[in-house]
Amino acid sequence: MFNALVGSIALYGTEVRGWRNEERVDRVKKKYVKWILGLDRRTPNYILVEETKMRELRLEAMKRVIKYEEITRKTKRKIVMECIKELDTEGRESEENKKGKGKRRRKEKEECRKKIEESKYNKHYENIMTEEIPKYLRERRKKKDRNVIARYRCGNKMRGSQHWREDKERKCRVCKGGVEILMHVLKECEATRYETSIEEFLKEDGKSCELMKRIDRIREERRKEKEGVETGGK
Ligand SMILES: [Zn+2]
Numbered sequence: 001m002f003n004a005l006v007g008s009i010a011l012y013g014t015e016v017r018g019w020r021n022e023e024r025v026d027r028v029k030k031k032y033v034k035w036i037l038g039l040d041r042r043t044p045n046y047i048l049v050e051e052t053k054m055r056e057l058r059l060e061a062m063k064r065v066i067k068y069e070e071i072t073r074k075t076k077r078k079i080v081m082e083c084i085k086e087l088d089t090e091g092r093e094s095e096e097n098k099k100g101k102g103k104r105r106r107k108e109k110e111e112c113r114k115k116i117e118e119s120k121y122n123k124h125y126e127n128i129m130t131e132e133i134p135k136y137l138r139e140r141r142k143k144k145d146r147n148v149i150a151r152y153r154c155g156n157k158m159r160g161s162q163h164w165r166e167d168k169e170r171k172c173r174v175c176k177g178g179v180e181i182l183m184h185v186l187k188e189c190e191a192t193r194y195e196t197s198i199e200e201f202l203k204e205d206g207k208s209c210e211l212m213k214r215i216d217r218i219r220e221e222r223r224k225e226k227e228g229v230e231t232g233g234k
Pocket of ligand 1: 172185
C-alpha cells in the first residue's frame, strides 16, 4: 500500500499543486496516513510528517491512493469515506497563492525539526530520522511488519514516555519493574533485553522487525497470563 503511495509521489513529484483549503486537507491526510500505518492517534504530527516525508504528498497522489485502497480492500471505513469527501470538495489553489509557499514549507520544516529535538514523546527520533523516506517504507513488505516498524520508530510502543498515562500504566508490561522505555526494554528487562543498540533497533532498514515482534509476543503472553490469574480459572 505504501509502495503505491510512494509511486504516486514520484509520479507527481515534479508538479506544483496546492489546495485552496490546505489546512483542512492536511488534517485529513495526517489522519489517513496514521490509519494506513497503524499508528496511534496520539502520535505527534511532527514525527508523522518527518517519518513519511508527508510534505511531498500531493492531492492527486492522495486521491489515487485512496481509490486504490477502496478497490483493493473494498473498505467502507469511515475515515476513507471522509477522506474522499474532503478531497472531492477541495480544488487547487490559485496561482498567487503558490508564491510564498516555498518559504512557508521551509519554515514548517525548521519548526518540525525543532519539535523533534525537544520531543519528550520520542527522545530517540532525532537520532533515527532520515533524509529520504525510510527504507522500510520504500521496500515491499508485509503490511503487518511495516506497521510494527512504524509503531516502534514513532514511539507508539513505549508507554513510559506517554505522559498522559498514570504512573502505574507507564511501567514495563513485561516485568512491572522499570518504566517502559527503550533503555529498559532492550538493556534491563530480563525477558526482552537483547544485544543491540537503540539506534540499531530503530534503524530505517527495519532489520530489527523480528526482534520487535518478539517483544510484542512476550508482552501478549504476559497479558494473557495476567488475565488468567485474574479470572482465577473459575
Ligand atoms: Zn521490564
